Amino acid sequence: MANANGGRPPTDPELLRRLLRARDRMDAASEEAWPVRRLARVSGVSQAHFARSFREAFGVPPHRYLLTRRIERAKALLRDTDLPITEIAYQTGWNSLGTFGRTFRDITAEAPGQLRLREQAAPGEFDRVPACYLIAAHRPDLKIAVSEKRRQETEVKTAPEDREVP
Amino acid sequence: MKQVIGVVGLYVRDQDEAVEFYVGKLGFSVHTDAKNGDYRWLTVQHPDQPSFQLGLFTPQAPLVDAATAQSLREAVAKGAMPPLVLVVDDVRAAHARMMDCGVEFTQEPVERYGAVDASFRDPSGNGWKLIEAR
Numbered sequence: 001m002a003n004a005n006g007g008r009p010p011t012d013p014e015l016l017r018r019l020l021r022a023r024d025r026m027d028a029a030s031e032e033a034w035p036v037r038r039l040a041r042v043s044g045v046s047q048a049h050f051a052r053s054f055r056e057a058f059g060v061p062p063h064r065y066l067l068t069r070r071i072e073r074a075k076a077l078l079r080d081t082d083l084p085i086t087e088i089a090y091q092t093g094w095n096s097l098g099t100f101g102r103t104f105r106d107i108t109a110e111a112p113g114q115l116r117l118r119e120q121a122a123p124g125e126f127d128r129v130p131a132c133y134l135i136a137a138h139r140p141d142l143k144i145a146v147s148e149k150r151r152q153e154t155e156v157k158t159a160p161e162d163r164e165v166p
Numbered sequence: 167m168k169q170v171i172g173v174v175g176l177y178v179r180d181q182d183e184a185v186e187f188y189v190g191k192l193g194f195s196v197h198t199d200a201k202n203g204d205y206r207w208l209t210v211q212h213p214d215q216p217s218f219q220l221g222l223f224t225p226q227a228p229l230v231d232a233a234t235a236q237s238l239r240e241a242v243a244k245g246a247m248p249p250l251v252l253v254v255d256d257v258r259a260a261h262a263r264m265m266d267c268g269v270e271f272t273q274e275p276v277e278r279y280g281a282v283d284a285s286f287r288d289p290s291g292n293g294w295k296l297i298e299a300r
Contacts, residue, residue: 010236010240013179013239013240013242013243014243016240016243016244016291017179017243017290017291020243020244020245020287020291021270024245024272027272027273028272028273028274057244058244
């Protein structure tokens with residue numbers, strides 16, 4: 001019984017269920033700010049206990065989990081919409097394009113504009129939308145995406161460094 | 167030649183609580199509830215789909231050892247079990263009805279690609295997608 005988790009002591013499923021509730025809340029509104037204080041309140045545990053338990057349960061610290069979910073949403077918006085990248089950054093919870101771009105590159109190893117260009121050039125990715133519609137909808141937009149990408153790259157390069165304190 | 171699915175089981179943390187949820191809140195009824203010592207074979211069915219039973223089982227001996235049962239309980243509570251899909255005529259109406267019963271929704275109804283969907287969890291942590299029949 002004590003070795004149920006490969007040497008780690010067993011975790012109370014009731015606690016895990018409450019941690020899951022906090023993760024669900026982040027999933028449902030990843031654009032919102034989720035300080036540990038707020039998450040701990042959802043789970044009904046202390047802040048210190050929350051951060052450690054969450055990492056043990058889900059393999060990543062809560063903040064990194066949130067960033068990953070935001071990037072995932074940003075990727076979907078880049079792929080499925082023609083919203084400007086600044087708007088996508090804003091909608092997914094960043095207030096700085098520089099931070100968004102840097103985090104995006106850290107997680108996906110490419111810039112938001114590059115991902116958009118690549119995904120929108122690959123109609124196979126849009127399996128939920130009829131192909132004929134896609135060809136019509138995305139062919140002209142590809143040109144916009146190229147210029148958008150150049151504009152965004154320039155913006156990112158010239159944006160002042162706004163370092164986050166780790 | 168006929169081949170259909172008769173029972174698919176879920177792991178739940180507590181079978182009484184699961185009955186309260188699936189019968190009391192989702193509108194299923196108990197199909198079989200048979201006890202043999204500590205073991206309880208429990209299935210529910212929905213009046214709209216009488217040929218299918220949803221099993222509500224706890225990870226327990228003699229089917230799994232104690233350590234495995236603990237791991238399974240943890241996996242369920244972490245929402246790590248496979249996705250489940252419930253199909254209804256009207257997601258918004260079902261959502262309103264289920265909210266009144268105190269069902270824990272993890273995603274409010276959203277319209278995507280011309281259809282509305284929502285998500286909820288059972289008390290154990292099993293995640294359900296609620297979608298509309300098209």
